Amino acid sequence: MASPSRRLQTKPVITCLKSVLLTYTFVFWVSGIVLLAVGIWGRVSLAVYFSLLDEKATNVPFVLVGAGTVVVLLGTFGCFATCRGSTWMLKLYAMLLSLIFLIVLVAAIVGFVFRHEIKTNFESNLNLALEDYNVTADRHSEAVDTIQRTLHCCGVQNYSDWERTEYFSQRGIPRSCCKNQNDCSEEDLKDPNKAKLKVFVDGCFFLVTSTMESKMSVVAGISFGIACFQLIGIILSCCLSRYITNNQYEMV
DSSP, X not given: OOOHHHHHHHHHHHHHHHHHHHHHHHHHHHHHHHHHHHHHHHHHHTHHHHTTSOHHHHTHHHHHXXXXXXXXXXXXXXXHXXXXXXXXXXXXXXXXXXXXXXXXXXXXXXXXXXXXXXXXXXXXXXXXXXXXXXXXXXXXXXXXXXHHHHHTOOSSSBGGGGGGSHHHXXXXXXXXXXXXXXXXXXXXXXXXXXXXXXXXXXXXXXXXXXXXXXXXXXXXXXXXXXXXXXXXXXXXXXXXXXXXXXXXXXXX
């Protein structure tokens, strides 16, 4: 049995660790809300770009939403475990934090490794969207129009890409490429020389990939920051569990 003075020295440490872990858990819970919001923001702001990617790439925002939901639930569990001072619950909390940390880390590495493949895939699908372009309610055609209007671009590499499409032989370059909708007739759009003065000449591929990279960098940065933040929780949970276990052992 440990001396009373030893037990008295241990209790303030446990109280301090509980307070710090509770503060951490609250911040961790808030980070889950942030992750959830980032996932929803990414899905909404990048929806038009994701429509021209394979289904696997479009799942990224949903993964973030799912991860955010898990973090919120885990944060709630961590708060309960800390207040109860249960060693097994604290150990389980640390294990779950470690698991999520590894999952987020692997996801970030995979995303970084395959970023060039995503670019190639997008360029291929954008070329296909131009070839199959029409003015009906086709989601790929709508995506092309939205991208061209929003980013002030035309075609994949430049406006001349449209000259190789079936749509150009019928109606010329789409009106979504026009700089001024009021000064852009179908006759102008059918003539490449006249169209050059009426439409945006820069291609969309470079602008789209730059936009996606900038926005995905924000998503990746926040996700990686939250992943690293979990290491603090793992250390605090393990330390608190150990001190509580030692204190219980010393009282025997």
